[in-house]
Amino acid sequence: MKRIEVKLSLEVVAPLLDVVKEVVDGLDRRLAAPNKLEDLDADLRAGWRDDLLRSQNEDCRRFLALFDREFFASGSISFDEENAESVLRACAAIRLRMRASTLRDLPDETIESAGPEVDQMEEPARKAFLGYVFLATLQELIIQHLDSTILEG
Amino acid sequence: MSGDASRAETEPAGGTAGLPAPSGNWRVVVLNDPVSLMSYVVLVFRKIFGFDEALARRHMLEVHERGRSVVWAGMREKAEAYVFTLQQWHLTAILEPDEAH
Numbered sequence: 001m002k003r004i005e006v007k008l009s010l011e012v013v014a015p016l017l018d019v020v021k022e023v024v025d026g027l028d029r030r031l032a033a034p035n036k037l038e039d040l041d042a043d044l045r046a047g048w049r050d051d052l053l054r055s056q057n058e059d060c061r062r063f064l065a066l067f068d069r070e071f072f073a074s075g076s077i078s079f080d081e082e083n084a085e086s087v088l089r090a091c092a093a094i095r096l097r098m099r100a101s102t103l104r105d106l107p108d109e110t111i112e113s114a115g116p117e118v119d120q121m122e123e124p125a126r127k128a129f130l131g132y133v134f135l136a137t138l139q140e141l142i143i144q145h146l147d148s149t150i151l152e153g
Numbered sequence: 154m155s156g157d158a159s160r161a162e163t164e165p166a167g168g169t170a171g172l173p174a175p176s177g178n179w180r181v182v183v184l185n186d187p188v189s190l191m192s193y194v195v196l197v198f199r200k201i202f203g204f205d206e207a208l209a210r211r212h213m214l215e216v217h218e219r220g221r222s223v224v225w226a227g228m229r230e231k232a233e234a235y236v237f238t239l240q241q242w243h244l245t246a247i248l249e250p251d252e253a254h
Contacts, residue, residue: 033186033240033243033244034245035240035245036245036247039248040233048237052237056241088193089241089242089243092188092189092242092243093243096188096189096243099187108187136190139192143192143193143196147196150200151196151199151200
């Protein structure tokens, strides 16, 4: 089984987990992405939404499980065929929610090109933005190293 | 699942963006969002529809540049299943009737 281990800076990442956890808590009862299902009948729509929510919550649970006691001891997290898809989807959900909430006032250009101006951002947008970038980095790492595992899974 | 999607994709039906529009009674359409990484969208298209890298990238670029891409068309039940799976991956996907049918 292919597995990648990533060593993270506890000093940098640990503070970002607070804001990420807050977003995950907010996703407990709402979908990260808007879904347009007007065409479905009410019962099917409700079941559809519940199934999506259940899937989203399970993905977020697996994502948060990365940051366990071992992470806080060593700074390491690992991805493999067991968690890669869930973590990818959870990162997508959390980023979407961040963009629609804490980061909603930032223009796309700032989000896409933010560099030195990050330090000039006000809290809590600054920390949320760093979390947003961190999650994208995790996604890129997984896609870069485990894409064949995901495609075959 | 992926095999059918690939077959549908090869049937030209008057696409407008250089991509052949899949034919069928119901269309699965992916809409642009400002958050999802391009590499993520490509991976999701490959995973769900079995597209090769080049076709997945073309659909991703169509979404990015034109705001939407028809990624599959066919029977309603299967189209619903694809929309659900795309939404599970947090892409904005909708189902729309193909007026030509």
